[in-house]
Every structure is written in structure tokens, then in C-alpha cells.
Amino acid sequence: MKRQPRSSPRSAKPLRTVSIIGTGSYVPEKVLTNADLSRMVDTSDDWITTRTGIKERRIAAKDETTSEMAAKAALRAIEQAKISAKEINLILVATATPDMLFPATACFVQKKIGATNAACLDISAACAGFLFGLEIAQQFITSHTHDTVLVIGAEKLTSITNWTDRNTCVLFGDGAGAAVLRHRGSAHGVISTHIGTDGHYTDILFMPGGGSRCPITRENVDLNLNTIHMIGKEVYKQAVTAMIRASKKALEQAGLSIHDIACVIPHQANLRIIEAIADRIGIPLEKFYVNLDRYGNTSAAAVAIALDEANRSGRIKPGDYILMVVFGAGLTWAGTVLEW
Numbered sequence: 001m002k003r004q005p006r007s008s009p010r011s012a013k014p015l016r017t018v019s020i021i022g023t024g025s026y027v028p029e030k031v032l033t034n035a036d037l038s039r040m041v042d043t044s045d046d047w048i049t050t051r052t053g054i055k056e057r058r059i060a061a062k063d064e065t066t067s068e069m070a071a072k073a074a075l076r077a078i079e080q081a082k083i084s085a086k087e088i089n090l091i092l093v094a095t096a097t098p099d100m101l102f103p104a105t106a107c108f109v110q111k112k113i114g115a116t117n118a119a120c121l122d123i124s125a126a127c128a129g130f131l132f133g134l135e136i137a138q139q140f141i142t143s144h145t146h147d148t149v150l151v152i153g154a155e156k157l158t159s160i161t162n163w164t165d166r167n168t169c170v171l172f173g174d175g176a177g178a179a180v181l182r183h184r185g186s187a188h189g190v191i192s193t194h195i196g197t198d199g200h201y202t203d204i205l206f207m208p209g210g211g212s213r214c215p216i217t218r219e220n221v222d223l224n225l226n227t228i229h230m231i232g233k234e235v236y237k238q239a240v241t242a243m244i245r246a247s248k249k250a251l252e253q254a255g256l257s258i259h260d261i262a263c264v265i266p267h268q269a270n271l272r273i274i275e276a277i278a279d280r281i282g283i284p285l286e287k288f289y290v291n292l293d294r295y296g297n298t299s300a301a302a303v304a305i306a307l308d309e310a311n312r313s314g315r316i317k318p319g320d321y322i323l324m325v326v327f328g329a330g331l332t333w334a335g336t337v338l339e340w
């Protein structure tokens with residue numbers, strides 16, 4: 001089906017579409033397997049594999065921060081983009097596990113990579129953050145205010161994991177992925193993005209402690225309020241619904257059908273969620289890029305790492321239409337269609 005070009009509602013200048021000119025990713029060296037976890041809590045490789053598809057995850061070193069992982073992924077993306085870090089005008093870091101509540105993790109990344117000409121801010125949209133970042137980057141670039149934007153998804157989820165709660169500790173891992181965006185070159189263009197939120201579900205996936213509502217105290221830490229809380233079954237249900245809706249909206253906005261899509265890069269939370277989406281949306285499971293067996297759920301980093309792996313391994317090829325679709329706490333969701 002032929003795409004209808006979008007017009008720019010706010011600018012007299014022609015709309016500049018946006019390209020991803022480099023991707024990069026980083027995962028920590030340390031591997032924690034399901035067998036390792038079964039020695040820590042009452043679980044088994046069989047339970048984790050059949051319920052989630054996860055076999056192992058990466059764990060950052062104690063002194064390895066979110067910004068360090070983000071910077072390593074960013075430098076790989078910058079190298080592939082063949083630009084200097086000084087050409088970057090804006091750094092957006094999507095994360096639920098910032099180095100500190102403030103300043104923004106993006107500021108630490110700026111210093112580490114020497115992007116001295118960039119404005120920096122973090123995006124708090126949980127697992128949907130990287131695609132929220134792509135949309136924000138696209139808006140800055142198409143409105144001609146910024147030329148080159150670095151978008152990063154980075155998480156040290158193991159720093160907010162309750163290692164005594166088998167319901168959650170088996171699911172998460174650490175890592176970072178990055179993309180450099182610029183006004184359209186010859187390929188790898190962002191065609192459409194749909195982002196959305198429903199604040200009625202803030203109580204199914206959240207970390208209660210550490211913010212203004214429940215500041216850190218000794219008692220709160222004793223109650224594990226500084227760790228991830230989740231109602232797994234409800235999250236599962238909402239994830240499937242939201243990701244199907246986001247996929248449909250992004251495709252519709254792009255003027256494409258499911259048959260045009262060569263590869264789907266979904267949020268890497270649970271293989272059963274991905275299978276349900278494949279089934280209900282009508283795209284064969286073989287078209288979905290899956291790496292959660294190796295990394296678990298790395299929240300905002302997940303699709304960014306997967307995009308980089310699909311790019312570098314040749315799984316996505318020039319001319320392919322790619323659907324990225326994510327879901328996270330908030331609830332937040334997003335779908336993006338790329339032409340590679």
C-alpha cells in the first residue's frame with residue numbers, strides 16, 4: 001500500500017523526515033542464569049522458561065552506573081554514524097533507573113562522551129521510553145531546532161530489584177542501547193510514531209519509594225519500597241492490549257499494512273506476550289526479533305539493544321519496513337514504523 005506523506009502543521013518550511021544514522025548497544029559481562037536464580041529463591045529454570053522465555057540476564061557491576069552503560073552504547077552508535085560527539089545537539093536518556101534523581105543521567109552521559117554542544121534531559125516513560133525518545137527527537141529535528149539527536153535507553157534494573165521476590169527478580173536485567181538521529185539521509189527513516197499513556201494503571205507496576213510521596217527512610221527500605229512492585233497478571237493483560245493498539249495506530253499512521261512489515265522489534269518482557277501479539281495482530285512469530293532469552297527485560301533499553309543487534313547482524317536490510325512496539329509502567333505504550 002502506498003504511504004501518504006505527512007505534512008508539517010507548524011512550520012512553513014518543508015517537513016524534514018528523520019533518519020537513524022547509527023545504532024549501538026552495551027550489556028554488562030556478568031551473566032545470571034535461571035539455575036543461579038534457583039539457588040537464590042524458590043524457582044526453577046523450567047518455571048522461568050515456560051512462563052517467560054527468559055534463560056539468562058546480564059547484571060551490572062556494583063560500581064557500573066546506568067550512565068556508564070549508556071555512554072558505552074552511545075559511543076558505538078556515534079562511531080557507526082561516523083560523526084563527532086560534538087555534533088550532537090540534544091541527548092535524551094530514557095530510563096527508570098537514573099544514576100541519581102537529579103541531575104539527569106543524560107548530563108553524566110554528556111560528560112563521558114564529550115558531547116559538549118548538547119542539551120541534555122531524561123525521559124521517564126518506563127519501558128516505552130526509547131520510543132518516546134525517538135518521537136521527541138523527531139519533533140525537534142523536523143521543527144528545525146536541532147540537527148543531531150542522541151537517543152538512549154539504559155537501565156540498571158538490578159539496582160531496584162527485590163532479590164527475595166521470585167515474582168519479579170527473575171524478569172529483569174541491565175543494559176543500554178542508543179541511536180543517533182539526523183534529518184533524512186538516504187535511508188533508515190522514521191516514518192511514524194504513536195505514543196500513548198493511561199494514568200489509571202499507575203498501581204500495577206511501580207516503585208513506591210524514593211520519590212516525594214514516599215522518601216527514602218530506614219523503615220521504607222526495610223519494607224522493600226525501593227524496589228519494583230508488580231501485579232504480573234494485570235500487567236500481562238494490559239501489555240497485550242496496549243501493544244496491539246500501538247502497532248495498529250503506528251501502521252495506520254504510516255499508511256502500511258501488516259503484510260508490508262519485514263521485522264517486528266517488540267518490547268522484550270515475556271515471550272508469551274510476544275506470541276499473543278503475533279497471533280492477534282496476524283504477523284508470523286518468525287518476523288519478531290527476540291533476545292529476551294539472553295537479557296531478560298531491560299525496560300527502556302530493550303528495544304534499543306534489539307534494534308542495534310538486528311542492524312549489526314543484518315537481520316534488517318535496506319528497504320525493510322520495521323515495526324517497533326513497546327509497553328511500560330504508567331501505563332505507557334508506543335509504536336514506531338521505520339524504513340530501513
Ligand code: ACO
Nearest residue numbers: 043044047051127166167170232233235236269270328329
Ligand atoms: N518461580 C516459581 N513460581 C513462581 C515464580 C517463580 N519465579 N513467580 C511466581 N510464581 C508462582 C506464584 O507464586 C503462583 O503460585 P501460587 O499459584 O501458588 O500462588 C504461580 O507461580 C502463578 O503465578 P502467576 O503470577 O499467576 O503466574 P503467571 O502465569 O501470571 O506468570 C508472570 C507470572 C511471568 C510475571 C506473568 O504474569 C507476566 O509475564 N506478566 C507480565 C510481567 C511483565 O512483563 N512485566 C514488565 C512489563 S513492563 C516493564 O517492562 C517494566
